[in-house]
Amino acid sequence: MTTGATEAFRAARDFLLEHREDQPTACRDFPRPEPTEFNWALDWFDAIARDNDATALWIVAEDGTDTKVSFAELSRRSDRVAGWLRTRGVRRGDRILLVLGNRVELWEAMLAAMKLGAVIIPATTMLAPADLTDRVTRGGVAHVIAESAVTAGFAEVPGEWTRIVVGEPTEGWSSFADAWESDAPFAPDGPTAASDPLLLYFTSGTTAQPKLVGHTQASYPIGHLSTMYWIGLRPGDVHLNISSPGWAKHAWSNFFAPWNAGATILIVRQERFAARPLLDTVVRCGATSFCAPPTVWRMLVQEDLGAWRTSLREVIGAGEPLNPEVIEQVRAAWGLTIRDGFGQTETTAQIGNAPGQEVRPGSMGRPLPGYTVALVDPISGEVVTGTDAEGEICLELAARPLGLMAGYLDDPERTAESMRDGFYHTGDVGTRDADGYITYVGRSDDVFKASDYRISPFELESVLIEHDAVAEAAVVPSPDPVRLAVPKAYVVLAPGHEPTRETALAILRHARAVLSPYKRVRRLEFAELPKTISGKIRRVELRGRERELHDEDLASRGPLEWFEEDFPELKGS
Structure with missing residues (x-):
């Protein structure tokens, strides 16, 4: 464990908690933690999990059954899984494809892989065999941990890779359940460099073949302090986020941001989205913060939201910009304003309306701690200034943003193109008013x-x-x-x-x-x-x-x- 890194991370987190409703101060004076060595699972999660019986993960099944796991228990269980994975050949730097739904094993495997220094490639359980082949081949995968329901999709996937199944036993696959009975000890095999790779994400491919985005041991774990700040999470909160495993937003709000704050992650499992059972669970479980994509919010406002008396303090929209009409309907029903924000798989939350700030209709807010945003003319390449400026949303690289990716895997040309002329180019266009509020215009495409x-x-x-x-x-x-x-x-x-x-x-x-x-x-x-x-x-x-x-x-x-x-x-x- 790197004590200095833990202390620097805690100081940065506590500073943001202290200034949770003063976004200008939080951005200006944010004490950036920039450790040379850092392993979030060991240096942060285990540190806050020690003797901590508070609920870290709360999964509500479709039939209403609750599964709760404490911080201390998850720390112990991930140690056990890490020791067992080492017996299955997992080593530092190995790439693990995780094809798991919202089940406890996903969080155990994530923490265990981090503790081993392995590189995680999260993937959705909805991938077709051709997609799985692409992930394994382009991702250089050495190990696969998958649900039994999807193992048949790997039948024709080439390569020599370890097969580990979660759920029903599958011929030719080792059972993840064996890890819970394993007595293989775990101890870190050495320090983890903050610049070491941690996560590889295949983007969702709205315009082209999915890119493979690489994040380090620092960029997502530490970078998601901005996401914690934007959501407004506090220790002891119960945070519900609607997102499928395999996508970056799941790591944003179902892994790093809540546990950076010391909050409970609440998961509601639904095979098919249903608004009423979801809202019933929000009330029963006392959720204090709720983040959902616009599609979910648009479905929720079809219900009489005022009929549900929730404990919600923060409501968030993410994934795509949220339409003002939906925001007004939620405000009328609950007296809460959905706060919009902006980020990408390549980053953590860059821009957002943080708690306590004026929310301007249509605007997604102002830059968040750890980010310096500029609007750049896409033709001249010059920074656009002044009131009502419009340009491509770019991040200044002079002080490299904490949550920015290392680059696109095996694609130096695309990486260089995205980080040319001293900026990271998001490919999104926005306008900025005199007070620094940025409004989304659209993808440049x-x-x-x-x-x-x-x-x-x-x-x-x-x-x-x-x-x-x-x-x-x-x-x-x-x-x-x-x-x-x-x-x-x-x-x-x-x-x-x-x-x-x-x-x-x-x-x-x-x-x-x-x-x-x-x-x-x-x-x-x-x-x-x-x-x-x-x-x-x-x-x-x-x-x-x-x-x-x-x-x-x-x-x-x-x-x-x-x-x-x-x-x-x-x-x-």
Whole structure:
């Protein structure tokens, strides 16, 4: 254990807890911990777990059954698993593919791998065999720990790698359950350099083949102090986050941020999302903070939220920007304001509305501790200053952000491109007001021109979702002979609404009443939205569909598509 690293980490954490409602001071005076040696599982988790019988992990099964594990118990169990994994050949620097759902073994395996100095590649249980082959091959995997339900998907995956199964016994696979009976001792085999690799994440691939993002023993564990601060977590809190294992947000809010604070991680297992049982569990378990992606919030506000008297103090939106209409509905029901934030797999939380700060409609907040944000003109490469500045959201590298990745694995060109000219380039566009609040405009790939005006899909989507009939919307450019492109909305209807001409007219009329003429949605189609398996909308797929549909025949239609010309009633409005 590195005592100095533990003390520096604790001092930084305690400083953020002390200034949890003073974001400017927290950012300005944040005492950055920059150890040369650090192992979060040994130097932090074990330190706070010693003689600590408070609940670290609370899993609620679909039938309502509770599983609770204390900090002290998880520390002991992960030691035992680490000792057993060493007997299975796991060594420092080895890469382990974890394909596990929300079960206790996931957290045991994560902690044990960290203690061994192994490199973890988290993966969702929804991957197809081709995806598994990609993970194992490109990830250089030496060991696989997987649920029994997914082991068949590995049948054709090449390579010599250790097979460990969680759940039902599987022929040819060692049983993870043997670890609980193992008497193999565990002791660290030496210090862990803070720069050593810890995590490799395959991105969700909204625009291209998934990239492989590398994080160090410091970048996620220490970097997620910013995430802890943004969420507003305190020791003893009960934090619920809706996220699937295998994606970075799961590590953000179901691993590092809560345990950085000394809070309980609450997990609600559902095969298929159901709002009412989830809300019942929030009340019964006394959750104090709740983080969910926009898709979940949009489903929750279909319920009468005011009927649930919760203990929630903090409510958070993450994954994609949250529409103002949803924020208002939650505020009306619970008297709480959903606080938005921004980050990526490549980073921890960069920007956010921290507790106690003014929340400005549409803004995702200000830079968080450990980050210095600049807006950079994507053409000139110069920093944009002044009121209402707009540019690519970039991170200054002069003082390297604590939570920034080491780079893209085996891709020096892509790494260099993302970190050129003294900045890490996020690929996202934002505007900044005079007080430093940053508002999301869209992915640089998603912003488009119509009649030579720049259009932010997110702005139009936020207007559309204000209509009662709209559950979700995605706006993309649709080819047009006069304007080059016009905004088209793909719309998912809320329960109780039908995909009729009357519904399309009502939605278009609402949009015209709110949007400036050059921003008008001029085409609308009722359809399901293509998404990555992590739940992000694949606008790139919709843009491609528009080109296929309208490039050759501009009058062609989707099966449930309407043009504004179909509605004489709209003329003059």
